[in-house]
Amino acid sequence: MRFFPFLLGCLFLVSSACNSQTKVKTTTTEAPATVESQTPDYKYNPPAVAGEITVIDEPESYWKEVLTSEEYNILREEGTERSFTSPLNDEKRPGIFTCAACGLPLFSSDTKFKSGTGWPSFYQPINDAYVRQDVDNRYGMRRVEVSCARCNGHQGHVFPDGPEPTGLRYCINGLALDFVPMEDFPDGEKK
Ligand SMILES: [Zn+2]
Structure with missing residues (x-):
């Protein structure tokens, strides 16, 4: 039974590694969703009246x-x-x-x-x-x-x-x- 604590330690390490991988995956799937939600606004955005521009003054x-x-x-x-x-x-x-x-x-x-x-x-x-x-x-x-x-x-x-x-x-x-x-x-x- 001398190896029991060692085995427990290994199990803990493996489970920590799995958890951290899960976290990384969650972050990478969330990031593109934010970009995608902004994209349509910038694809095609003509003026309400053709030829009339309202200047955008963003910081x-x-x-x-x-x-x-x-x-x-x-x-x-x-x-x-x-x-x-x-x-x-x-x-x-x-x-x-x-x-x-x-x-x-x-x-x-x-x-x-x-x-x-x-x-x-x-x-x-x-x-x-x-x-x-x-x-x-x-x-x-x-x-x-x-x-x-x-x-x-x-x-x-x-x-x-x-x-x-x-x-x-x-x-x-x-x-x-x-x-x-x-x-x-x-x-x-x-x-
Ligand atoms: Zn522009």
């Missing part, structure tokens, strides 16, 4: 909570993603590209073109009122910055070397956009 703490750190860097800190890294470069299905922060529909697949730059490129926004354009003189270059007009999230830049009919190239960070396939829209509710 930075709010954006830190709802965006991933990569999205936050682009949208709130005017970062640039590495070229050829966004899956949206090769997105060819019909649909709408919305602001990844507030869900405002910014670009349509109808105006997407292959620019070869490695960033999703469009020749015009869905509505001129939905994008803000500001002169950006950083890095010794004079560029025109493009932001979401509703949440002021940085999107990218616009250059005067795009295709017809506008001659413009909206060079947008894929991380600043969400794609909503056209089949997810009820009839007639595209814009």
Whole structure:
């Protein structure tokens, strides 16, 4: 019976290990549920009246909570993603590209073109009122910055070397956009 206390000790250790595993599992299953419950608000969120924007003025703490750190860097800190890294470069299905922060529909697949730059490129926004354009003189270059007009999230830049009919190239960070396939829209509710 000398081994009895030893066996008891082993049983205790095994049962503790099982309990801690159970706890970990519970935590990991709860976390995605919170993210999922927020997602629909940011997928497609057009203005109540087309062309009329109500500016969203949330504190930075709010954006830190709802965006991933990569999205936050682009949208709130005017970062640039590495070229050829966004899956949206090769997105060819019909649909709408919305602001990844507030869900405002910014670009349509109808105006997407292959620019070869490695960033999703469009020749015009869905509505001129939905994008803000500001002169950006950083890095010794004079560029025109493009932001979401509703949440002021940085999107990218616009250059005067795009295709017809506008001659413009909206060079947008894929991380600043969400794609909503056209089949997810009820009839007639595209814009
Ligand atoms: Zn936005």
